[in-house]
Amino acid sequence: MIDNPYYTHDFHGDYDLIGIGALDLEEGGSIPDCRLAVATFGTLNEAKDNAILIPTWYSGTHQIWRDAYIGPDHALDPSKYFIVCVDQIGNGLSTSPHNATGVNAEIAMSNFPRVRIGDNVVAQERLLREHFGIERLALVTGGSMGAQQTYEWAVRFPDKVLRAAPIAGTARNTPGDFLIAEIMREAILSDPGWNGGEYTSHTQVVDGLTRQAHIWGVLGFSTEFWKQEVWRAMEFESLDAFLTGFLEPYFTAMDPNALLTQSWAWQRGDVSRHTGGDLAAALGRITAKTFVIPIDEDQLFPVRDCAAEQELIKGSELRVVEDVLGHLGLFAVAPTYMPQIDRHLADLLAIEV
Numbered sequence: 347m348i349d350n351p352y353y354t355h356d357f358h359g360d361y362d363l364i365g366i367g368a369l370d371l372e373e374g375g376s377i378p379d380c381r382l383a384v385a386t387f388g389t390l391n392e393a394k395d396n397a398i399l400i401p402t403w404y405s406g407t408h409q410i411w412r413d414a415y416i417g418p419d420h421a422l423d424p425s426k427y428f429i430v431c432v433d434q435i436g437n438g439l440s441t442s443p444h445n446a447t448g449v450n451a452e453i454a455m456s457n458f459p460r461v462r463i464g465d466n467v468v469a470q471e472r473l474l475r476e477h478f479g480i481e482r483l484a485l486v487t488g489g490s491m492g493a494q495q496t497y498e499w500a501v502r503f504p505d506k507v508l509r510a511a512p513i514a515g516t517a518r519n520t521p522g523d524f525l526i527a528e529i530m531r532e533a534i535l536s537d538p539g540w541n542g543g544e545y546t547s548h549t550q551v552v553d554g555l556t557r558q559a560h561i562w563g564v565l566g567f568s569t570e571f572w573k574q575e576v577w578r579a580m581e582f583e584s585l586d587a588f589l590t591g592f593l594e595p596y597f598t599a600m601d602p603n604a605l606l607t608q609s610w611a612w613q614r615g616d617v618s619r620h621t622g623g624d625l626a627a628a629l630g631r632i633t634a635k636t637f638v639i640p641i642d643e644d645q646l647f648p649v650r651d652c653a654a655e656q657e658l659i660k661g662s663e664l665r666v667v668e669d670v671l672g673h674l675g676l677f678a679v680a681p682t683y684m685p686q687i688d689r690h691l692a693d694l695l696a697i698e699v
Contacts, residue, residue, distance in 0.1 A: 380441050490646075514644055518625050566673050
């Protein structure tokens with residue numbers, strides 16, 4: 347186990363670690379004692395029909411949802427809904443390479459097994475059913491890798507999902523997006539401190555983490571973000587100051603093995619594996635009322651990729667969010683971003699299904 351102060355309550359606030367037992371994995375092997383970091387907001391009603399699930403994205407935790415998306419002034423209103431944010435396996439808070447102890451110790455670090463999007467969703471379904479007694483969800487929504495998990499939920503468990511809102515993500519990862527994630531992985535794996543994953547502190551791989559931060563600067567933000575110098579509105583005096591004061595601290599605090607675990611799953615997000623590679627057949631399984639919500643300047647999951655999938659989902663709608671930040675608009679930095687998200691989610695939640 348590696349001690350990393352970033353993955354603590356001091357940084358991420360209140361959350362519970364809930365064990366779901368042994369989790370057998372799609373790629374083989376298992377996590378003997380899988381524990382999920384869970385943050386909840388609001389109260390589950392007697393009928394247990396007001397539950398909303400939010401899975402997390404690459405590098406992210408429940409924290410951003412708590413701070414920016416959930417509240418009485420948002421569509422995700424805890425006075426109306428019981429909102430469950432579940433940190434994905436390998437994100438540093440749930441069972442991950444650097445925190446595996448006890449019966450999980452033998453899979454720690456470089457021996458951590460391959461975890462797919464589907465494994466996360468199976469774990470989440472078990473958590474909701476066994477721990478909370480929730481059999482159906484009023485809504486599943488998430489951004490980026492959270493969108494991948496949203497699609498997986500809607501395809502794998504159609505009877506359990508009434509509404510779905512994948513934000514800035516696709517149901518089947520594209521070859522180009524696979525390569526983007528691969529470049530990010532190479533930034534870590536090429537660091538001399540990596541040493542096959544057997545390091546004693548994440549700071550040994552800080553150069554690789556810094557390079558990954560710079561890649562996110564190129565692809566996570568749009569070209570318009572840089573041309574318009576939007577970072578000035580975020581109170582940075584220069585491009586370099588933004589990189590060193592915003593992106594670099596964010597990524598260099600993290601454990602590289604946690605990022606590698608997540609990026610491997612990101613690369614292989616694909617609901618069509620349920621239907622022999624037929625994406626139309628897979629998305630045809632969805633019975634949830636679905637709003638597909640891309641970001642117009644997103645370079646990782648462009649609107650055209652999201653729109654092509656949306657057309658395969660019966661009764662779905664395409665709701666495009668305008669945000670010059672691009673994919674990292676998900677951080678809800680621009681003041682115009684959350685009003686759009688709230689409007690779309692409120693519209694979706696208002697639909698009787």
